[in-house]
Amino acid sequence: MDFSFLSQPAFSGGGTYLDWVITGIKWTVLVSLCAWVIAFSVGSVLGVMRTTKVWWLNGPATAYVELFRNIPLLVHMFIWYFVMPEMVPKVLGAWMKQGMPMPEFWSAVFALGFYTASRVAEQVRSGIQSIPRGQTNAALATGLTMPQVYRHLLLPMGYRIVIPPLTSEFLTIFKNSSVALTIGVLELTAQARTISEYTFRTFEIFTLATVVYVLITMAVVVVMQLVERRVRVPGYIGTGR
Amino acid sequence: MFTGFDFDVIQRALPYLGQGMLTTLGLTLLAMVGGIVLGTLLALMRLSSIKAISIPAGAYVNLLRATPLILVIFWFYFLVPIAIKHISGDSYAQGIGPFHSALIAFTLFEAAYYCEIIRAGIQSVPAGQVNAAYALGLNYRLATTLVVLPQAFRNMVPILLTQGIILFQDTSLVYVVGLTDFMGAASKVAQRDGRLVEMYLFAALVYFIICFFASFFVKRLQLRITPPR
Numbered sequence: 001m002d003f004s005f006l007s008q009p010a011f012s013g014g015g016t017y018l019d020w021v022i023t024g025i026k027w028t029v030l031v032s033l034c035a036w037v038i039a040f041s042v043g044s045v046l047g048v049m050r051t052t053k054v055w056w057l058n059g060p061a062t063a064y065v066e067l068f069r070n071i072p073l074l075v076h077m078f079i080w081y082f083v084m085p086e087m088v089p090k091v092l093g094a095w096m097k098q099g100m101p102m103p104e105f106w107s108a109v110f111a112l113g114f115y116t117a118s119r120v121a122e123q124v125r126s127g128i129q130s131i132p133r134g135q136t137n138a139a140l141a142t143g144l145t146m147p148q149v150y151r152h153l154l155l156p157m158g159y160r161i162v163i164p165p166l167t168s169e170f171l172t173i174f175k176n177s178s179v180a181l182t183i184g185v186l187e188l189t190a191q192a193r194t195i196s197e198y199t200f201r202t203f204e205i206f207t208l209a210t211v212v213y214v215l216i217t218m219a220v221v222v223v224m225q226l227v228e229r230r231v232r233v234p235g236y237i238g239t240g241r
Numbered sequence: 242m243f244t245g246f247d248f249d250v251i252q253r254a255l256p257y258l259g260q261g262m263l264t265t266l267g268l269t270l271l272a273m274v275g276g277i278v279l280g281t282l283l284a285l286m287r288l289s290s291i292k293a294i295s296i297p298a299g300a301y302v303n304l305l306r307a308t309p310l311i312l313v314i315f316w317f318y319f320l321v322p323i324a325i326k327h328i329s330g331d332s333y334a335q336g337i338g339p340f341h342s343a344l345i346a347f348t349l350f351e352a353a354y355y356c357e358i359i360r361a362g363i364q365s366v367p368a369g370q371v372n373a374a375y376a377l378g379l380n381y382r383l384a385t386t387l388v389v390l391p392q393a394f395r396n397m398v399p400i401l402l403t404q405g406i407i408l409f410q411d412t413s414l415v416y417v418v419g420l421t422d423f424m425g426a427a428s429k430v431a432q433r434d435g436r437l438v439e440m441y442l443f444a445a446l447v448y449f450i451i452c453f454f455a456s457f458f459v460k461r462l463q464l465r466i467t468p469p470r
Contacts, residue, residue, distance in 0.1 A: 070452035072414075072448055075444055079442070082431075174309075178311040182416065196319065203323075210304075
């Protein structure tokens with residue numbers, strides 16, 4: 001193991017190889033966080049829609065989840081990056097191909113975000129559905145309307161219950177962000193591969209990349225444990241465990 | 242929207258795509274079998290009371306579950322040839338090609354996920370079953386193979402199959418090492434003929450149909466085999 005190559009100036013310019021690794025980490029984190037914003041918000045809405053008994057709400061949400069879950073992420077990436085500009089109106093398509101800043105980045109964010117949204121939706125749905133029916137009935141009996149039941153009972157309880165599964169979805173989004181390399185986002189895995197091709201230090205650079213992913217995982221787990229402790233429902237020792 | 246959509250391209254590429262699909266299915270099935278076998282061993286190791294056995298298995302599972310699949314595929318794509326040269330001592334030894342290195346990567350990667358599923362399955366078997374087996378004079382090996390694992394697997398079949406569907410989708414990532422699986426075939430035709438829209442939408446449709454019906458089948462199976470409690 002010899003990591004001294006990291007301080008060498010990179011073959012094609014742009015700082016040292018270490019700078020490349022840092023750029024890679026930056027893109028991995030950026031793609032993942034931006035995608036998570038989409039995944040969490042869209043997934044929450046879809047998950048709530050699936051728990052309602054209104055057909056025009058839960059029908060489309062179910063269709064979305066089935067459609068997005070059953071197509072591999074790689075295909076999503078290609079569709080957002082290669083197919084989307086051809087399918088939208090011509091003017092918009094032309095802008096997406098030429099004018100849009102960082103097309104790879106945004107395609108990756110949308111693909112990863114809308115893909116993960118379907119998985120978040122399933123978690124939110126199962127969290128809400130795991131709340132005993134009696135609680136909903138009791139809330140309705142006290143005179144709350146259905147939107148109020150969601151606002152004051154189902155959502156606050158449901159979200160606390162799904163923190164552990166949502167944590168693993170959040171971890172998955174960091175790992176899945178590596179698929180963005182297929183459309184040219186120079187995130188951590190892509191940088192590792194390029195550096196290995198330039199320096200033949202395959203073993204070292206892949207080890208470094210693996211360690212960084214493990215560190216990201218550990219950081220997320222620690223943060224989510226803090227969140228979980230903060231929002232724990234008093235009196236519920238093992239809620240959602 | 243579909244003006245200029247060329248269905249002919251898809252039809253002409255069908256035999257080639259079919260071959261790619263065979264590669265995908267072969268890779269999925271082999272990695273699934275290998276992953277379940279290895280995952281069972283890892284699960285038994287993780288549940289062992291001997292620390293020297295359970296800790297390495299736990300470390301392996303957690304490490305692989307924290308690493309992106311693409312990185313694991315790269316690891317084996319580059320490492321396997323080096324390992325072969327090292328083991329055989331022949332510096333001109335032939336590599337084993339992308340299919341086998343991908344197969345090894347998927348097997349070892351999926352084993353970590355299967356391990357967690359199987360571990361949960363084993364833990365769902367009531368402790369009384371194990372005690373009863375020991376009381377009848379069975380040793381660890383017999384109690385595990387005759388009493389614990391059959392019951393555990395019965396409960397786990399739907400989840401194992403669902404993981405298989407996820408694996409089927411994940412095999413599309415072998416694209417990154419240039420292997421011609423279904424997705425690889427689709428993208429090669431797409432680039433050769435300049436027909437990205439048709440090929441990628443068709444690939445999405447095929448994946449969707451297969452996975453949708455496979456999950457539907459798994460759901461029905463789950464209802465049928467859930468043991469009476």
